[in-house]
Amino acid sequence: MATHAGGLTAAPPRTVRVERLVRGFGDRTVLHGLDLEIADGEFVALLGRSGSGKSTLLRALAGLDRDVAGSGTVLVPENSSVVFQDARLLPWQRVLPNVVLGLRGPDADARGRAALAEVGLAGRERAWPNELSGGEQQRVALARSLVTEPELLLADEPFGALDALTRIRMHGLLRELCARHRPAVLLVTHDVDEAIALADRVLLIDGGRIAVDQSIELPAPRSHRQPAFLGYRESLLEALGVQEAGR
Amino acid sequence: MSVLTPAKPETRPGMPEPARRRRRLGPGRPIPFGAAIGPLLLLALWTVGSATGWIDSRTLSAPWTVVTTAGDLIADGRLQDNLAVSARRAALGLVIGTVIGVVLAVVSGLSRWGEAVVDGPVQIKRGIPALALVPLLILWLGIGEQMKVTTITLGVLVPVYIHTHNGLRGIDSRYVELGESLRLRPSVFLRRIVLPGALPGFLLGMRFAVVAAWLALVVVEQINSTSGIGYMMDLAREYGQTDVIIVGLVLYGILGLLSDGAVRLVQRRALSWRRTLAD
Incomplete structure (x- = not known):
């Protein structure tokens, strides 16, 4: 990747670069040549159905998949850290x-x-x-x-085990901390609202590849009542194949 | 809305007590000085038996005879001297055995090759009682202190190894993953995750080990020995002094109880983070 010093067309510096990532367990291939880039300080949320390979991707970035078969390029900063679903x-x-x-x-x-x-x-x-x-x-x-x-924060459904009220409070805290420390973030979640509320960009993984790459442009503070929020929500839920009741 | 009033206990036909307390499933609150109750009961039985003549004094000396004999033995210095020699042997064997046991457990717990090399021999040793090894150790090391301490060391090593190894293998793999994700150096991983994680197992092993040390001591001191509590007892056997034998036995019992108590104390302090059925 060529970067032009001072040039307007220069690509922003990348914290994470993943190319043609393949990962499988036994006969089942979970990731089929997945590509992913995350810019410095960018907050990316990763959505996907269960079993779609969200966690497999995160573990590949964290270097915690030594025993998993696969190929591809994974470039991540040395200084990255992981938040697990259990506090551990x-x-x-x-x-x-x-x-x-x-x-x-x-x-x-x-x-x-x-x-x-x-x-x-x-x-x-x-x-x-x-x-x-x-x-x-x-x-x-x-x-x-x-x-x-860390330059990269990898979070694997960190709020999945918390109650709804605590979760909302944790969203505020995470947003605040990320604004102050500016790490690049990959947040794996199954909660569409959480993804839209927190992320600069929402990715949806399907069939072992990134199927949707949606930038979220919402003024802060983000709220469920913003019409644009609902728009993102609807399109992401549709991409996930979820029909909401009462529509 | 109505004002909330405390609910009256409801009585229905067929229910004997209206407000019966829920049955608790844990063992309940600890009894003060509970550990002393069993031994004291035994002591009371012995005293009553001797006083009523139900226990023949040639078979088992009365408690007060044992106390006076112990007094005499202390007065002429035999008890202290023999106890000092015995305690030194036990302590030396305990320390060496514990260190070797822990090192072997870590080597065998953290590497497959270590396990392949170490585990088999220790399991084989486990099946051989200390007494059976003594003849060989006498041929190798003579009948001096070296042989005695080695026998005790071998007896201590096995429980320390087995329980530490078991505790170590039982450490949740999620903590290993955490260590990897934090890129811990092996020394930090060992100190902060492996050893504390194996500590409950290790301390259980120590409880067996202190008793094993005293047991091995009995064996070595009654064979070709010229000092120590076991020797004192063996000599008393030749002169038919039941009371001296009992003093020795009581001493062994007290030492075993005290050392087990010491380990349990350490256990309670070191594992205060745990909440278990016993708390």
Whole structure:
């Protein structure tokens, strides 16, 4: 990819580049030569039916699919981090050591405290993970992912296990954190509203390829009541093959 | 809307108690000093039996005879000296055995080759009692301290290895994935995920190991020994001193109980993050 310094036509710098990605389990091929690019600081949401390969793609980007057969090019920054669906905190470590697990250096604890304060958990450094609510645990997981200042944040249905109210609060928090740290984000989700509310671009994976690539242009704060929001929603649901009742 | 009033207990025919409390399924609240109740009961039985003449003093000396004998043994210094020698042997064997057991468990738990090489021999050793190995160890190492500590070490190593290895293999693979996603260095992975994850297993192994150390001690001290509690007991057998034998047995019992209690204390403190049926 050639880039022109200062040129108007220069392509924006890419954080992620995936070309002709093939992944399969046994006889079943899940990804058929998938291509994907994510720009610096871009927030991309990935939708798809269950079993469509959303998580397979995310795990390929995270380098967690060593035992999976496949081919293709995956270029991701060295400094990327993953948020799992379960908070995946070490139960035998208190909150702060969990946050700074991947950090090195003498200022690790100070950075960990700052990250906890950012997710609204200042003062809970010495709590045990199982003393926290599900939403709080997921916020600790977010702090752990962002404390390394990643260039790429990979999130695999991070709010899937939370109740609806907590989820809305977490959306606000994630948007805020991403605006401040500007990582490129790939958010895997099955929730169309979540994708439209958060992402700059929504991708839909189908048949092992990116079937829909939809930029979302909505003024902030985004809301379900915006007519354009409903428009995106309808077209994405249609692409997913969902008929809404009462229409 | 009506004002909420506390619901009256409803009585229906056929229901004996209106507000019966729900049956709890856990074992309930801990009893204070519960661990002492069983041994104290045993002691009471022994005392009553001796006092009523139901237990012959030639078969089993009365508790008060044992106490006075223990007093005499302490007065002439035999008890302390022998205990010191025994404790040193047990401690040495325990420390060496624990270190070797943990290292072997980590090697065998983290690498397939390690498992292939290490696991078989340890399982074979598991099937051979310490007593059966003593003749060979005497031929190899003589009848000195080396042989005694080696026997204890071998007895300790097995439970530490088995339970640590089991705990380590039981660590949730999701945590391994987390370590990979955070690109942890192997040393950090070992220290922060593997060892704490295997700690519950390791501590269970330690509970077996401390008892195994005292058991192995009995074996080695009653064979060709010139010091230690076992030797003291063996000598007493030759002179028919039941009371001295009982002092030795009680001492073994107390030592075993104390060391098990110490491990349980560590267990409770180190595993305070766990919520289990026992809490």
